[in-house]
Amino acid sequence: MDKMEKTIEIFRLSKSFNGQNVVRDISFDIKKGEVFGLIGPNGAGKTTIIRMLLDILRPDSGEIMIRNASFCEETKNLIGYLPEERGLYKKLTVFETLLYLGALKEKDSKERAGMLLEKMGMITHKDKKISDLSKGMQQKIQIIASIIHDPDFIILDEPFSGLDPVNMKLVKDMIIELGKAGKTILISTHMMEQVEQMCSRIFMINRGKGVLYGSIDEIKSRYGKNTILLDFEGDLKNISGIIKMNNSGNYAELILESGTDSQVILKILAEMVRVNKFEMSTPSLNEIFIQVVEGT
Amino acid sequence: MSKWRIIAKHEYLTNIKRKEFLFVTFGLPLFFLAIMGISFLFMGIGTQSEENNIGYIDRTGLFDSSNLTKYTDEELARKDLLDNEITNYFVIPENYTATGKIFIYSSRKDFANNMKIEGQINNFLLDNLLKNEPPDIIQRVKKPIDSEYFTLNENGPKSEDSGFTILIIPLAFAMLFTLSIFASSGFLLQSVIEEKENKIMEIILSSVSHEDLLKGKIIGLGALGLTQVLIYLVLAAVIILINPVALLLIVSQIHISIPLLLAGIMYFLMGYLVFASIMAGVGAVATTSREGQQIAGIFSLAGAFPMMFSQFIFSNPNEGLAIALSIFPLTSPIAMIMRLSTTDVPLYELMISILVLAVSAYFIMEISARIFRASLLMYGKKPTIKELITYVRQN
Numbered sequence: 197m198d199k200m201e202k203t204i205e206i207f208r209l210s211k212s213f214n215g216q217n218v219v220r221d222i223s224f225d226i227k228k229g230e231v232f233g234l235i236g237p238n239g240a241g242k243t244t245i246i247r248m249l250l251d252i253l254r255p256d257s258g259e260i261m262i263r264n265a266s267f268c269e270e271t272k273n274l275i276g277y278l279p280e281e282r283g284l285y286k287k288l289t290v291f292e293t294l295l296y297l298g299a300l301k302e303k304d305s306k307e308r309a310g311m312l313l314e315k316m317g318m319i320t321h322k323d324k325k326i327s328d329l330s331k332g333m334q335q336k337i338q339i340i341a342s343i344i345h346d347p348d349f350i351i352l353d354e355p356f357s358g359l360d361p362v363n364m365k366l367v368k369d370m371i372i373e374l375g376k377a378g379k380t381i382l383i384s385t386h387m388m389e390q391v392e393q394m395c396s397r398i399f400m401i402n403r404g405k406g407v408l409y410g411s412i413d414e415i416k417s418r419y420g421k422n423t424i425l426l427d428f429e430g431d432l433k434n435i436s437g438i439i440k441m442n443n444s445g446n447y448a449e450l451i452l453e454s455g456t457d458s459q460v461i462l463k464i465l466a467e468m469v470r471v472n473k474f475e476m477s478t479p480s481l482n483e484i485f486i487q488v489v490e491g492t
Numbered sequence: 493m494s495k496w497r498i499i500a501k502h503e504y505l506t507n508i509k510r511k512e513f514l515f516v517t518f519g520l521p522l523f524f525l526a527i528m529g530i531s532f533l534f535m536g537i538g539t540q541s542e543e544n545n546i547g548y549i550d551r552t553g554l555f556d557s558s559n560l561t562k563y564t565d566e567e568l569a570r571k572d573l574l575d576n577e578i579t580n581y582f583v584i585p586e587n588y589t590a591t592g593k594i595f596i597y598s599s600r601k602d603f604a605n606n607m608k609i610e611g612q613i614n615n616f617l618l619d620n621l622l623k624n625e626p627p628d629i630i631q632r633v634k635k636p637i638d639s640e641y642f643t644l645n646e647n648g649p650k651s652e653d654s655g656f657t658i659l660i661i662p663l664a665f666a667m668l669f670t671l672s673i674f675a676s677s678g679f680l681l682q683s684v685i686e687e688k689e690n691k692i693m694e695i696i697l698s699s700v701s702h703e704d705l706l707k708g709k710i711i712g713l714g715a716l717g718l719t720q721v722l723i724y725l726v727l728a729a730v731i732i733l734i735n736p737v738a739l740l741l742i743v744s745q746i747h748i749s750i751p752l753l754l755a756g757i758m759y760f761l762m763g764y765l766v767f768a769s770i771m772a773g774v775g776a777v778a779t780t781s782r783e784g785q786q787i788a789g790i791f792s793l794a795g796a797f798p799m800m801f802s803q804f805i806f807s808n809p810n811e812g813l814a815i816a817l818s819i820f821p822l823t824s825p826i827a828m829i830m831r832l833s834t835t836d837v838p839l840y841e842l843m844i845s846i847l848v849l850a851v852s853a854y855f856i857m858e859i860s861a862r863i864f865r866a867s868l869l870m871y872g873k874k875p876t877i878k879e880l881i882t883y884v885r886q887n
Contacts, residue, residue, distance in 0.1 A: 214879060252697045252869065269495070269701060277698035283691030287506070299498045300699035341695065 201228040202264075203349055203380045204249070209258035211244055218244045220404040222258070226382060231375045233395035233412075234384040235481075237489055241404040242384040243280060246353055249382075250277060262349075273301045276347035280354040282338045286327040290318065290337055293326060294344050301345035312340045316366070335363045339370065349380045356387055368394070388482035398481075400488060407488050416478035423479040424450040424458060430469030437461060442483065449483060495700040499708025504715050507679050516675045517720050521727055544609055547572065547581035548616075552588050555620045560612075573599055580609055645836075666826050668724045669760055670799055673825065674792055676717030677767035680709055684775025684864075685784045693868055702865040710768045717764055752832055758846070763825025765853045767795060773860035776867045779874050791822065798827035809835035819845045821852035859884050 204226040211219040219241045226232045234242050247253040249260060251267045262271050284293055291309060298305025313319040316336050326334060335358070343350065355367050371394055374381055385391060391398060392412060400408035408415055426432075426448045434441065437456035442449040452458060458476055465471055479487070507513055547561040547569050556562075561578060563569040569581040576599070583595040594613065598605075615634070622630045687693045696705060770791050778784035798805060798817050805814045809831045817827035818837070824845050831837050866883035867875050875883070 214882070247694075247869070250698045251701070252694070269704075272699050272701075275698065277695065279691075279694040279698070281691045281694060283689075285506075285686075285690060285692060296498075296502055297695065297699070300495060300696065302495070338695075 202226070203228045203262065204382075205259075205261040206245070206249075207259045207261070209245065209248060209260065210256050211241075211248060211253065212256055218404050219248070219255075219401075222399075222401065222404075222406050224399040224406065224409055226380060227397075228380055229375075229378045230397060231371065231381045231383065231395045233391040233398040234382060234401070235386065235388065235391055235398055235485065236401040237386055237485075240401045242401060243353055245401070246277075246351055246382075246384055249351065250275060273303070273345065274348050276342045276345065276350040278338065278342040278350075278352045278355055280357060284326045284334060284337060284341070287325060289323050289325055290329070291322045293337065294341060297341045298344045301347075303345040305344045308346060309340070309344060312344065316340060332360050332363055335359055336366070339363070339367060343370075343374070347379070349382075350374060351382045351384070353384045354386075355383060356385065356390060388480065388485050392481045400485065402489050408484070412481065415484065416481070419479050419484055421476050421478055422452045422454070423477050423483065424448075424452065424461065425473070425475040425477050426450060426465065426471065427473035428465070428469040428471055432469055435461060435464050435468075440483075449480060451479065451483065494704070496704040496708035496711065499700065499705060500712030500715065503679075503683060503709050503712030507683065507713060507716055508719070510679070513675070513679070513716070513720075516671060517723050520671065521724065525731075544579045544605070544612060545577070546609065546612060547578045549581065549583045551586045552584055554589075555584060555616070557616050557620070560616060570597075573597060582613060666802070666829050667799065668721065669756065669763075669829065670796065670826055672717045672720045672724075673760065673764050673767055674795065675720065676713045676764060677771040678788070678792075679716065680713045680768050681771035681775045681784055681788050682781065683709060683713070684772055685778055685781045688775070688779075688868070689781065697868065702868065703861065706772055706861055706864055709772065710765070713768065714761070714764050717760075721760070752829070755832055755842075756829055759825040759829055759849070762846075762849045762853050766821055766825075766849070766856055767791070769853070769857040769860040773863040776860075776864040777875060777880070783874070794822045795826070797823050798830060802830060805830045806834050809837075815841065819848055821849050821856075824849050 202225045206225065207223050209219055209222045210217065222241075222245065234245065236242050244253065248255050249262075250272065260267060262274070265271075285296075288296070290313070294309040294313075295305060298309065310319065310322075313322055316339075318333065318336055318340070321329060321333065326337065329337070342352070352367075352371070355371075356364050359367060368390070371381060371383070375394075383391065383395060395412065397411045398408065398415070399406060427446065428448065429446055432441070432443055432448060435450075437453050438450045438461065439453045440451040450461070452461070462471075462474055465474070545561070547563050548555070548557070549563050549566050549569060550556075561572075561581075563572075563581065566583065569578070572578045573581055580596060580598045582597065585591075585593055585595070588594070594617075596609065596613070598609075618630065618634060622633060625633075687696060700708075771788055774787045774791070775784055778787060801813065801817065804811075805817065805827060808814055814827065814831055817823040818831050818841070820827075828837070828842070828845050832842075862884050863880060867880075
């Protein structure tokens with residue numbers, strides 16, 4: 197994996213606003229063709245990192261290399277971006293919008309716009325004004341706009357926020373498809389399940405500082421198989437030897453105290469509730485995330 | 493095509509279709525023309541309706557007329573006036589030559605007509621008082637001067653037009669300039685705020701640099717402003733073609749128009765740059781369009797200052813206030829055009845004014861660009877003055 201070509205290298209990046217350190221001494225790299233997760237709670241500094249990647253903001257210190265070169269105006273043409281705060285020109289038509297946004301990437305995107313609209317089932321709306329489209333349709337246009345110029349590197353900032361289930365699936369499929377096509381994708385999100393499903397490696401940031409970095413499997417194994425995934429019916433109470441319990445009613449994640457025998461716990465559980473499924477596992481990314489953020 | 497050009501083209505083409513642009517470009521001049529037309533029409537009606545039938549009672553025994561009806565009995569005159577046989581009558585009392593007093597009676601109040609009646613009575617009185625003088629003397633007493641003005645310098649005398657015609661053209665010129673500068677920089681403000689409110693700004697900035705975005709907007713909307721001026725000029729040309737009176741007014745001005753036009757274009761461009769940069773900065777800082785309009789209003793008010801003092805500048809073009817306004821960068825584009833069209837502005841004042849404007853345009857653009865860069869993506873949060881100063885100091 198390490199021998200793969202690096203698309204993006206971030207080295208000791210820092211940024212502060214009004215004396216507040218939003219990003220502190222962060223380094224990671226993204227390899228060509230991988231789906232990379234930038235994760236962290238809201239306000240951790242994810243969007244600031246992305247904006248620096250796109251040269252919308254300038255870092256106070258540190259360096260960003262894209263394809264072994266410093267950022268220049270042409271670099272922007274290589275990148276597709278779906279920001280968290282997204283919108284479109286209300287008065288332009290769908291087609292005008294896509295052509296203009298394509299032109300800003302110095303691409304004549306007439307054909308590709310038609311092709312993508314067709315694919316998303318939006319071709320009949322191509323001459324409609326954006327303001328006449330439903331919110332779900334506008335989201336589709338924003339998604340198309342982010343890849344209108346067929347970029348090699350795609351940055352998606354909270355891609356699932358505000359999406360309806362149909363579009364959520366659409367974005368998911370798009371990410372998988374783009375990944376298969378060999379595109380490099382950076383997903384920034386706080387939704388761990390999605391990251392766990394789609395990303396191979398992650399960088400976790402909390403309060404501006406990098407806290408976890410590596411492949412998901414490797415990170416999980418670092419935490420060991422100390423977690424019980426339990427599918428049950430009944431009333432689950434605290435059990436000694438369990439340091440943490442994430443109970444969702446009939447599903448729970450139990451974190452074992454080190455040295456606790458899982459078989460003992462199973463016996464206690466069998467008496468307490470009806471056990472439908474009992475599985476020893478590595479903690480979920482969500483649990484790791486919570487542990488890291490809470491500092492436990 | 494470099495990216496600022498794509499943006500300029502986009503701004504130009506989307507804004508030229510705006511209702512506001514069409515209104516300012518075609519609506520306002522038509523509106524003014526309509527108002528002028530209507531007032532001309534009313535003036536026309538006024539002149540046609542009269543032919544005052546005036547009567548008089550002469551108690552001095554000095555006056556006689558073939559045009560006016562002479563009454564000896566005031567009761568009769570009063571009756572004729574009430575019966576609308578005559579429109580007015582006047583009484584010349586016995587002590588008239590000592591006091592100049594005349595009593596004029598009308599059946600209704602009509603201020604517009606009073607001047608006319610007085611003129612008729614004036615003529616009647618003069619004709620009688622001077623009946624022993626030759627006709628040309630009577631003429632001279634009635635209109636003693638027909639003036640023509642010259643300015644004298646090393647090159648000899650130069651004829652100058654006087655009065656109304658010389659003022660109306662520069663004033664119209666200045667008004668259209670002001671309109672164009674404010675309209676196009678207003679569009680710039682709107683376009684920045686709209687992109688922020690639509691939340692498309694971040695997508696745009698992921699494709700172009702702040703500098704290209706700002707440059708594209710300023711140039712695209714500046715071209716729109718020039719288009720507007722061009723349309724005004726074409727409209728003016730059309731009016732001249734269909735109205736020979738207007739042609740005469742303009743032709744008599746041509747000797748001052750060409751240098752004025754050159755200065756005009758320069759002041760227009762630099763004035764636009766100053767206001768467009770300010771509006772870009774305001775647009776970047778403002779969180780809603782209403783807030784943007786409010787902040788922009790302060791600057792526009794400053795810019796419109798010379799219009800408010802136009803009377804003063806035209807009548808005292810070389811006094812302190814006029815000079816100050818023609819050097820201060822927010823007011824100089826309009827104030828200097830006004831001065832240039834009414835007086836010979838000393839060359840050094842012109843140079844200072846242009847220099848101050850150019851230097852301020854540069855600095856305002858620089859400051860605005862920095863504010864633009866730092867605050868474009870601060871949705872819903874307006875930076876404090878202290879933060880703005882930090883932005884300006886950065887890089």
